Amino acid sequence: MFVESFVAALYLAFSPEVILYVAIGVMMGITLGAIPGLSGDMAIAILLPIVFFLEPAAALGLLTGIYKGGMFGGSISAISFGVPGTPGSAATAIDGYQAKLKGYPNKALNTALYSSVIGDTTSDFVLIFLALPLAIVALTFGPVEFFALYAFSLLLISALTKGKVAKGVAMAALGILLAMIGRDPIGGSIRLTFGIPELAGGLALIPVLVGIFAVSELIIQLGRAWMERARKIVDDTRRQAESLLGDYDSSKDKLTFREFRATWRATSIGTTMGTLIGALPGAGSSLAAFISYGLAQRFSRRGDEFGKGSLEGVAAAEAGNSATSGSTLIPLFAFGIPGSATAALFGAAFILMGMTPGPRLIYDHTEVIYALFLILIYANLINLALSHFLLPLYSKIAMIQSRILLPIVCVLAILGTFAAGNSVIDVWVLLFAGLLGVVLRLYNFPLAPLILGFIVAPGAERALRQSLLIGRGEWTHLLSSPIAIGLYATAAIMIITFTFVLRERK
Amino acid sequence: MFLSKTTRKGTAATAVAAMMAIAPTLGAASPLGTDPIRLVIPFGPGGGSDITARVLAATAPEFCGPRIDVVSMSGAAGLEAVNFVRNATPNGHTLLVTDYGPIVTSGYVDDVDWSHDDWQPVMNFTEWLPVVYTRPDHAIQTIEDWVAAAEANPDTITFGHASPLGLVHLPLILFEMETGLRNVHVPTSGGGETRSLVMGGHIDLGMTLPPSIASEVASGELTALGVFSQERSPILPDTPTFVESGYDVVLPAWLMIFATSDVPAETVAFLQDCFMEALASPTAVAMSNRVNAGIEPLNAADSTALYQATVASIGGILRDIGEID
Numbered sequence: 152m153f154v155e156s157f158v159a160a161l162y163l164a165f166s167p168e169v170i171l172y173v174a175i176g177v178m179m180g181i182t183l184g185a186i187p188g189l190s191g192d193m194a195i196a197i198l199l200p201i202v203f204f205l206e207p208a209a210a211l212g213l214l215t216g217i218y219k220g221g222m223f224g225g226s227i228s229a230i231s232f233g234v235p236g237t238p239g240s241a242a243t244a245i246d247g248y249q250a251k252l253k254g255y256p257n258k259a260l261n262t263a264l265y266s267s268v269i270g271d272t273t274s275d276f277v278l279i280f281l282a283l284p285l286a287i288v289a290l291t292f293g294p295v296e297f298f299a300l301y302a303f304s305l306l307l308i309s310a311l312t313k314g315k316v317a318k319g320v321a322m323a324a325l326g327i328l329l330a331m332i333g334r335d336p337i338g339g340s341i342r343l344t345f346g347i348p349e350l351a352g353g354l355a356l357i358p359v360l361v362g363i364f365a366v367s368e369l370i371i372q373l374g375r376a377w378m379e380r381a382r383k384i385v386d387d388t389r390r391q392a393e394s395l396l397g398d399y400d401s402s403k404d405k406l407t408f409r410e411f412r413a414t415w416r417a418t419s420i421g422t423t424m425g426t427l428i429g430a431l432p433g434a435g436s437s438l439a440a441f442i443s444y445g446l447a448q449r450f451s452r453r454g455d456e457f458g459k460g461s462l463e464g465v466a467a468a469e470a471g472n473s474a475t476s477g478s479t480l481i482p483l484f485a486f487g488i489p490g491s492a493t494a495a496l497f498g499a500a501f502i503l504m505g506m507t508p509g510p511r512l513i514y515d516h517t518e519v520i521y522a523l524f525l526i527l528i529y530a531n532l533i534n535l536a537l538s539h540f541l542l543p544l545y546s547k548i549a550m551i552q553s554r555i556l557l558p559i560v561c562v563l564a565i566l567g568t569f570a571a572g573n574s575v576i577d578v579w580v581l582l583f584a585g586l587l588g589v590v591l592r593l594y595n596f597p598l599a600p601l602i603l604g605f606i607v608a609p610g611a612e613r614a615l616r617q618s619l620l621i622g623r624g625e626w627t628h629l630l631s632s633p634i635a636i637g638l639y640a641t642a643a644i645m646i647i648t649f650t651f652v653l654r655e656r657k
Numbered sequence: 658m659f660l661s662k663t664t665r666k667g668t669a670a671t672a673v674a675a676m677m678a679i680a681p682t683l684g685a686a687s688p689l690g691t692d693p694i695r696l697v698i699p700f701g702p703g704g705g706s707d708i709t710a711r712v713l714a715a716t717a718p719e720f721c722g723p724r725i726d727v728v729s730m731s732g733a734a735g736l737e738a739v740n741f742v743r744n745a746t747p748n749g750h751t752l753l754v755t756d757y758g759p760i761v762t763s764g765y766v767d768d769v770d771w772s773h774d775d776w777q778p779v780m781n782f783t784e785w786l787p788v789v790y791t792r793p794d795h796a797i798q799t800i801e802d803w804v805a806a807a808e809a810n811p812d813t814i815t816f817g818h819a820s821p822l823g824l825v826h827l828p829l830i831l832f833e834m835e836t837g838l839r840n841v842h843v844p845t846s847g848g849g850e851t852r853s854l855v856m857g858g859h860i861d862l863g864m865t866l867p868p869s870i871a872s873e874v875a876s877g878e879l880t881a882l883g884v885f886s887q888e889r890s891p892i893l894p895d896t897p898t899f900v901e902s903g904y905d906v907v908l909p910a911w912l913m914i915f916a917t918s919d920v921p922a923e924t925v926a927f928l929q930d931c932f933m934e935a936l937a938s939p940t941a942v943a944m945s946n947r948v949n950a951g952i953e954p955l956n957a958a959d960s961t962a963l964y965q966a967t968v969a970s971i972g973g974i975l976r977d978i979g980e981i982d
Contacts (some may be wrong), residue, residue, distance in 0.1 A: 200714070200715060203944070293854060334734050336820075348769075351767070352734040352736070352737065486878075487872070492703075495703040495849070499707070507871075507872045573730050573737075574732045609846075620843050
């Protein structure tokens with residue numbers, strides 16, 4: 152029975168048509184993921200009706216390809232322009248962009264690619280072989296445990312930068328405040344909108360993300376270019392960059408195996424955390440990437456280099472976000488619960504094909520699901536092959552002079568932001584977030600805690616208030632679960648130890 | 658492209674032949690021209706409204722003339738979609754597909770510049786019947802268990818539901834008004850979160866719509882206590898209604914297509930006819946069954962009656978709980 156289904160699945164998964172669809176999907180995903188504002192999820196949503204017209208294996212192949220390509224594509228713009236192409240790659244931007252500024256975009260992109268593929272493949276195997284046990288663990292996460300997890304991640308990231316802990320905490324708080332604009336998740340009333348009805352739904356993630364990172368960068372670059380022009384009038388001897396690429400030397404920018412091996416610890420941390428967090432319904436890839444990044448810095452021998460272009464930082468963040476991609480389907484396969492936006496879209500695709508997500512799925516549609524498992528694995532190889540071929544090109548694009556590149560990126564960002572929600576308000580939010588980003592950069596505030604605060608705040612607030620409702624308003628209810636106590640204790644121990652260790656080093 | 662692919666799959670060859678015969682005559686008579694029709698939904702993609710609207714978008718072009726796109730606008734808690742349709746040219750090309758939340762409830766509680774009379778129903782897709790459920794190893798397994806437990810210990814039973822005052826919350830409020838029982842209301846981010854909290858043992862009861870739990874109820878992984886409707890849900894035939902247990906609490910949730918009231922009556926009539934014809938086609942019926950959408954279309958007149966009844970009953974509930982004066 153198993154062998155027969157498996158052989159049938161092999162035929163399905165490796166038919167030339169399906170392989171072609173996977174490759175097209177990966178290509179689309181990489182391209183869309185690389186455009187700030189657009190993401191693989193959006194493309195999946197738009198292409199959903201295709202399941203009416205394609206065979207199930209081909210349709211799932213296309214969607215899987217888009218998803219995986221999009222996961223990696225986000226890191227291309229994060230590294231090249233400092234603009235996370237997708238929310239999941241926000242943590243990648245921290246070190247990836249610094250590496251590019253140092254003239255090593257190719258090293259950073261390759262690190263991102265390999266750690267992504269490693270994280271993703273591991274996560275797919277966990278989905279295939281450990282879905283049920285992990286799903287049962289995931290269900291033990293209720294509001295109390297989730298709040299502890301969110302608190303843990305906020306502490307970890309706020310205390311990321313040495314000497315800037317106060318600024319980090321302030322930024323996390325600002326992120327939480329921005330996320331509270333809109334509808335109160337428990338009472339349903341509108342708050343902090345200052346009478347502007349368009350803000351009733353809150354600020355959307357994509358415009359805030361792209362604004363803080365991309366628009367602020369553009370404004371600063373613009374200011375710098377004007378400063379330089381003004382200086383040039385006085386002193387005309389300024390050296391003209393001769394080619395489009397300035398003085399970028401691609402031959403010095405190759406990732407060696409030794410360099411990649413040095414990121415091994417970071418990649419493993421990212422893979423483990425990403426797989427675990429991905430399996431929790433509602434936690435998401437950006438949280439996984441930030442937690443992986445924070446932990447990798449804590450456990451790195453060269454933690455001081457984080458934030459300054461560390462390849463380990465890139466590896467941890469990318470392995471972390473990509474490792475959610477297989478495990479995010481676990482709650483869907485085990486219980487029919489969509490744990491993320493992507494899982495919800497895959498669930499809708501299954502429903503449109505007449506397959507009900509849940510534990511019966513694998514028994515009722517054995518061949519298609521086995522074929523999907525095979526596709527999940529080999530799509531990574533296609534991603535690896537295609538990206539390997541394309542990365543030298545992307546690295547060159549990354550090094551195009553910013554006065555040419557940034558306006559293009561910004562136009563794409565504005566279009567992408569508009570397209571993501573069909574909303575003009577989002578474009579205004581984007582521009583205001585850009586101005587806020589400029590101010591924060593000028594005063595040297597770290598941006599990552601703000602983004603993480605903004606991302607986790609809705610979940611954290613809901614979890615906190617649900618816990619208090621369930622616990623009849625008793626705050627001690629927050630300590631009623633061993634998992635929660637464990638998370639708080641780990642956070643406390645880590646902060647105390649690392650503060651102590653860092654002080655000794657000085 | 659759609660025609661050839663469908664034929665290739667051989668699902669509805671006869672329907673396609675019939676469509677081809679009708680299409681040219683309709684195309685000439687269509688008052689809609691060739692610009693696409695947009696079905697705007699105030700929710701994110703992938704949910705029940707999206708899936709149901711896509712069945713229509715895939716089948717109706719042959720009957721109505723132009724292409725049909727499903728556009729998802731979940732901004733401003735759905736009000737952005739409502740305002741977008743409200744401000745579009747009133748020519749029948751921009752329609753709203755929604756349940757009563759963003760249009761009836763929002764019309765009462767939110768600060769909007771339109772009233773309920775500014776909308777006219779074109780057609781109703783289906784009626785969703787809110788259902789209360791729990792895990793099979795929970796002490797509460799029937800409506801009677803729930804009532805007894807809530808009477809013995811008021812304010813202890815935790816009840817998960819999606820956004821406050823939404824489709825799967827108002828029935829609970831109505832039930833509590835009817836019985837005087839009190840539960841702890843725990844809002845969640847949606848059906849998925851409610852279900853993981855119920856299954857993980859974090860809360861006692863949850864409310865959702867039948868298609869999302871039908872297969873788990875059939876396999877015994879979840880227990881459905883009761884449905885807030887006049888008659889039993891065809892998807893959950895073994896689950897009693899609250900009416901059967903003696904509680905007159907009925908609050909089904911429809912999914913309706915709306916035009917603004919300034920769209921000409923003949924355009925609305927044309928849309929109603931071609932949508933109903935499309936949904937009666939064998940292809941649409943096959944698709945609807947496959948996705949468990951339970952589509953049972955109502956024409957514009959019946960939909961209007963249903964809409965006005967809902968506006969009245971929800972207004973009553975909101976007044977009773979003090980949300981509006």
